[in-house]
Amino acid sequence: MRAVGLHADVVVTTSRVYKTTCTLVRGGGEAFCIDSPILPDELEILPALAQQAGFTVVGLLATHADWDHLLGRYAFPEAPLGCAETTAGRLVNEPGAAQRELREFDESFYVERPRPLSLPSAQRLPVPGKLEVGDGELELQPADGHTEDGMAVWIPWARVLVCGDYLSPVEIPMLKGSASAYLATLARLEPLVEQADHVVPGHGAPIDGARAAAILREDRAYLEALLEHGEAAKLPLARRTAEQRRIHAENAERVA
Ligand SMILES: [Zn+2]
16 A cells, blocks of 8 residues: 655545545644545554554544445544534445445455444534544535535645545546536545645545545546536546446446
8 A cells, every 4th residue: 555645734645546635734733634545454454554544533424325435433443533514424325335345345356344434423524524633624515427416625724625526637537426516526626636735535645635636637527528418428548448348338428
C-alpha cells in the first residue's frame, strides 16, 4: 500500500486493489480517517501508520456508502462513523448491502478477514456544511451522481479536496446515480479543484489541481457525449481499458 504526505496534516494511502484511497486528516490533536483501504494487511497497518505520523484518529468519515469505502472500522474499531445524510439514509435503507458485497469480493479472491464488518449507525453530518476536527474546520459539499448519496471534503488549510468517486485518473465516471446529478457535482467541485494543491479521488493516487481540472473537463465531455450519443460516446483517451469499456456499456444502458 502506498502512503504519501500531501501536507503536514494530510496523509493518503492507496490500496493495492481498486486503488481505493484513504485520507487521514489532522486538526490540532485530533484526526479523522476518510474512506478506507481494502485488503486486511492494509487495514491492519493503518493504526500504526497513523500513530507514527502523529495522527490520533477519533472518527471515521465516508464519502459515500459503497462497500469499498466503508472498511475503516477494521482499523479503528471504536471510532464513530460520520457521513452525509444521504449516505446515512442509504446505509439504513440497504441494510447488510455493504457486508454482502464485501463478502462477495472476499469469496472471489479467497480473502480472509479477522471478523465480519460491523458498521455503527452513522452520525448524519450537515452537507453542505462544516465539521470541526480539533482546531481545524472541514467543508463538506454534496457529491451525488456516481451514487445517489455522497459528499466531498475540502480541507481548506491544506488545500486538499477529497472528492469520493469523482475525478479519477483510473476510472471513467461510473453512473449508479444519475448523469445530471453527476454533472451538477462536477460543477460544484470545479471551484474547489481550481483552488486545490491536491485532489484525492476515491480511486487512484492523489493528483495535483491542474491534472484534476483536466480530468474534470474530460469527464464532463464524456457525460455530455453519453447523454447525446449513448454507447457511441468516446471514452477519455487514457481510460479505455476493457474494464472501462464495460463500465461505459453499463452507463450507456442506464442513460438509454
Ligand atoms: Zn468506490
